[in-house]
Amino acid sequence: xxxxxxTKVKVNNEMDFCSVTEPDVKTMLEKAFMKARVSxxxxxxxxxxxxxxxxxxxxxxxxxxxxxxxxxxxAVLKSLGDIEGDIKMxxxxxxxxxxx
Numbered sequence: 885x886x887x888x889x890x891t892k893v894k895v896n897n898e899m900d901f902c903s904v905t906e907p908d909v910k911t912m913l914e915k916a917f918m919k920a921r922v923s924x925x926x927x928x929x930x931x932x933x934x935x936x937x938x939x940x941x942x943x944x945x946x947x948x949x950x951x952x953x954x955x956x957x958x959a960v961l962k963s964l965g966d967i968e969g970d971i972k973m974x975x976x977x978x979x980x981x982x983x984x
């Protein structure tokens with residue numbers, strides 16, 4: 885069987901855009917992304933044992949987006965304006981490995 889040209893191409897263009905800890909902020913951001921048609925997925929990061937015991941750590945929710953939609957995602961965030969203090973900007977290459 886002949887292989888296609890794209891068989892050996894690895895596409896990995898996801899990036900960690902921002903993170904939130906408050907459920908209300910997550911919901912607002914999700915609705916805004918859906919309205920602007922920004923594709924995203926959520927990665928839930930639970931706090932470590934010491935963070936939970938001593939610092940009252942909360943679950944951190946990371947919004948991962950396609951890097952081609954960075955400008956649109958930035959515009960969505962600017963349109964929300966008043967909640968920017970509750971959002972931690974990351975803008976780093978996503979480290980999501982799916983087992984193959």
